[in-house]
Amino acid sequence: MTTSTIIQTIVALGIVAVALVYVLRRVFKTSRGQGDCGCGCGKNCKCKNKPGKEY
């Protein structure tokens, strides 16, 4: 095994692990919705912290 192959394997497996953790978190935390302000998920997630306009 060359150094390049070892590095490639470590990086690739790291990416796969991160992806797996992300998907699992997403699946088990569905109730938080899509979370963007105005996304229609009904959670009003990011709107709450938007600074808004100055009058």
Place this chain on the structure above:
Amino acid sequence: MKCKKYMNTEQNKDNKTKTRLLDNEPVGSSVQVVRVMGEGAFRQRLLEMGFVRGAKVTVLKNAPLQDPVEYMIMGSHISLRHSEAAKVEVTDKDAEFCDLEDAFNGTVETTVAGVDPMSDNVLRVALIGNPNCGKTSLFNNVTGAKEKVGNYGGVTVDSKEGWFSVGGRKVQLVDLPGTYSLTEYSPEEMYVRTYIRDHHPDAILNIVDAGNLERNLYLTTQIMDMNIPLVVALNMWDELEKSGDKLDIEMLSRLLGARMVPMTAYNGHGVKEVLEATMAAIDESENETRHHNVNYGTLIEENIKQVSEMCPQLDRYTVLKIIENDQHALHLIDGQSNADQVKSTAAELRQAIERDYNDDIVSIITDLKYGFVRGALAEVLTPNPDRATGETKPGYSLDRLLTNRWLALPILLVLMWLMFEATFTLGAYPQEWIENGIGWIGEWIGKAMPEGILRDLIVDGIIGGVGGVLVFLPQILILFFFISLLEDSGYMARAAFIVDRIMHRVGLHGKSFIPYLIGFGCGVPAIMATRTLENHRDRIVTILTVPFMSCSARLPAYLLLVAAFFTAKQGLILMSIYLIGILVAALTAIVLSKTILKHDKTQFVMELPPYRKPTARNAIIHMWSKGKQYLQKMATIILAASIIVWALGYFPRHEGQTPQEQIENSYMGMMGKAIEPVVAPLGFNWQMGVSVLTGAAAKEIVVSTMGVLYTGEADATEESASLKEKLQTSTKPNGEPVFNPIVAYSFMLFILLYFPCIAALAAIKREAGTKWMVFEIFYTTVVAWLVSFIFYQIAILL
């Protein structure tokens, strides 16, 4: 008050006042409301929408399928089914009897002790108003948010919070769902009431449609009784000016005892003044303040005073509700030591009022409130003398065409077809550019990186998977552009009006059509939109059938398969998939509403808003917001899922195997082979079976999975071939093509009907409960399997 004694039907007969039912009135006739019969939510809704004694109603037209009927009352267009109109007793428009203006007694004043608006460290302003009066437009304008707006009632179904600053002071603005009144009959009314009670906003910003003051100010009269600092924003002021009507704002402000400010929320005119007036009202409340309340006449005022003395902690609104026998208001005094005494006193007073007015308490109070509004408007509003009496206001002329008896249904179908055809054909050009770009990037990375697992991950997993979905971005944008036009123009409510009879036949409400249309975009907001349905069972049936409306996430799979395996009439084939979804939803609704969700038919009281020109800005904001979400999904869940699918197809490694053998012997291959017997009768191979499984996370992943799985099948010369070409050339071990039009259509049917994505399931759980979510998973999957099976088996025999 000249005329407080009300005549019932018998007295009408004695007095030879001919009364009849609204249902029997011919199109074009104008009549006067005598009373609304029946009881409960439906009656209350009609009363609060203006069907009060003496109100003039014009019969405008029957829907294309003859039911429901469009009526004009107080300048608003309302649709009612024949069976519902039969509950409204009417008489000649010129018949003389008590007019509501006679009920105008002015206001009484209540003194409220000063409060410190910063007692909870937050200045909070609540936006309240009728549905579709522009609350969310103002909210977006002020807070910089991009909450969804549309030209129909019920777009906002829960509260949204945002912030703004005036003179260095930070204020929280809360956008509440639109409501016609603050009674206890519908979820949105209760939501707004509970919010005000629990959160005690420092001021209420009441948005009213300046072109429809009579109906809008009815809600204002209820808010006035809550004794909270109130500012009324007269929205759509530009339309009032255009109509030629004149309004004396100062006088109206004096009559109602609240600041009134003209405003046009969509372009921001007058918004600053509205906010300044709101801050001034909050500042005033720090000292002892006198609030104006509707004067209901000596008898009722005495009764309010009597109950108020027994419950000094309650505001006038709640006291009046206790007298009205409002159950939620009565619960508020449950813990009080004299609760039983209050309840019995309220009951006695209620009976006394009903005896005196010869009507029920709800009608009496509604009539008096409308009488107050009408009396006030008689003083301050001068209608354009050039407009004939009974003539519809501007903004409804398109109805001559769009809800025409013969043309309405064909136009609806053509608009739907146009939406899908444009999505398909217009989107194809940019799609090709993106496809070429992705192919080029894949090829370049393939050549630039040394051979190895990381290169395979990037080229086959990430570019193959995410790229396969990314190419459909233009189509998604076009679809949402069309949905935005339908929402902003006011056509959504017309579509509900046109199809109500059909929806009624399948046991649903015409209003269910709105969540269905939104469902073509995304199931999650569509499920949320069912909150506008008053009946719980209607809501559950709609929630369970909305996922059959094919969402935009499923679109990439159809576009891929239609483009690959159907050479002609691609738009029609795509539309047929959507129509089958509608058909299955209808059949499901019939079965559910006749079996486990059996219920009495629900009413169709719906307001038809005036048509408004959709603005390019709004359409682009809507498109951009959806496009951004699509890209965000691409960079998160679709990327992660593609990587996992790739890993499952890449491992375990076997030396000396061809790419196809490798993927067949991978973990993904093993999973696919395990489920192959279940999907084989539908014409699917194991790759297709695995694709639908991974689509549980998000439907776009069906395509990204195929993108990853079919990469392995490409030989050297096809390295840069698009996924479409790979599917076209994919063969079984015996050399037969995997896909043909029959298999592709069967696959599309399965994707259309099988269980919704996790986000939609979470929404179903939230709105309907776990039981219905589990039901939905099993039901949709069984339906999908059966429909695909029947189609495939019959099609291969023919």
